Amino acid sequence: MIPVITIDGPSGSGKGTLARRLAERLGFHLLDSGALYRLTALAAQKRGLALDAPEVAEVAETLNVHFAGDGAAFLDGTCVDSVLRTEQTGAMASQIAAHPNVRAALLARQRAFVQPPGLVADGRDMGTVVFIDAPAKLFLDASVEIRAERRYKQLIEHGFNANLAALIDEIRARDDRDRNRAIAPLVPAAEALVIDSSHLSIEAVEAQMMEFIRAQGVV
Numbered sequence: 001m002i003p004v005i006t007i008d009g010p011s012g013s014g015k016g017t018l019a020r021r022l023a024e025r026l027g028f029h030l031l032d033s034g035a036l037y038r039l040t041a042l043a044a045q046k047r048g049l050a051l052d053a054p055e056v057a058e059v060a061e062t063l064n065v066h067f068a069g070d071g072a073a074f075l076d077g078t079c080v081d082s083v084l085r086t087e088q089t090g091a092m093a094s095q096i097a098a099h100p101n102v103r104a105a106l107l108a109r110q111r112a113f114v115q116p117p118g119l120v121a122d123g124r125d126m127g128t129v130v131f132i133d134a135p136a137k138l139f140l141d142a143s144v145e146i147r148a149e150r151r152y153k154q155l156i157e158h159g160f161n162a163n164l165a166a167l168i169d170e171i172r173a174r175d176d177r178d179r180n181r182a183i184a185p186l187v188p189a190a191e192a193l194v195i196d197s198s199h200l201s202i203e204a205v206e207a208q209m210m211e212f213i214r215a216q217g218v219v
């Protein structure tokens with residue numbers, strides 16, 4: 001069986017960074033499932049659809065995306081990196097993500113990422129829905145304030161405008177929607193190792209994760 005390591009958690013918890021580092025370290029493939037929800041939202045917007053329109057599920061089903069070797073995302077052949085990671089796109093993604101048909105349409109696409117020698121999957125429901133049998137499930141959390149600060153720095157580094165107070169509000173709103181939705185809400189799997197990264201360095205979190213992954217017999 002091809003091993004899958006799942007890393008779930010809210011926006012800004014550091015799961016994207018940790019997932020990338022673990023995948024590199026282990027030589028595993030990487031699934032950034034949030035990017036698929038973001039790309040679906042952008043594709044729906046491009047077609048002029050309301051975010052709650054039933055056709056958004058078709059958009060998800062037929063999404064024409066590819067990821068370049070450096071991680072750059074292309075939608076219908078056009079690089080969309082400049083808009084993909086904005087908080088506005090994140091908010092749109094979280095709106096379409098509440099719809100069961102959209103989630104169902106993305107299931108097979110996400111599972112297709114399971115390729116030898118293994119996969120690190122980053123998202124909200126990787127351990128609870130998409131890869132229910134994964135041998136190592138991790139859940140990364142951090143306080144809203146710390147997550148907003150990290151997001152602020154990231155946005156500024158990438159040349160975007162950002163306002164810390166507005167970010168705290170946006171992250172709270174997105175958290176509420178992701179944690180309280182009826183389908184695949186953001187919760188740790190019962191067997192997940194939960195790590196609070198608020199006051200830990202990336203290296204310290206990575207060390208805890210590796211210890212758990214080894215203890216689970218994945219590597």
Ligand code: C5P
Pocket residue numbers: 011033034035037038090093094095097122123124125126174178
């Ligand atoms: O992780 P990221 O911030 O890119 O995710 C954007 C949004 O996509 C999340 O706020 C969430 O609503 C949705 N999402 C999801 N399930 C996943 C990954 C992302 O519902 N597995």
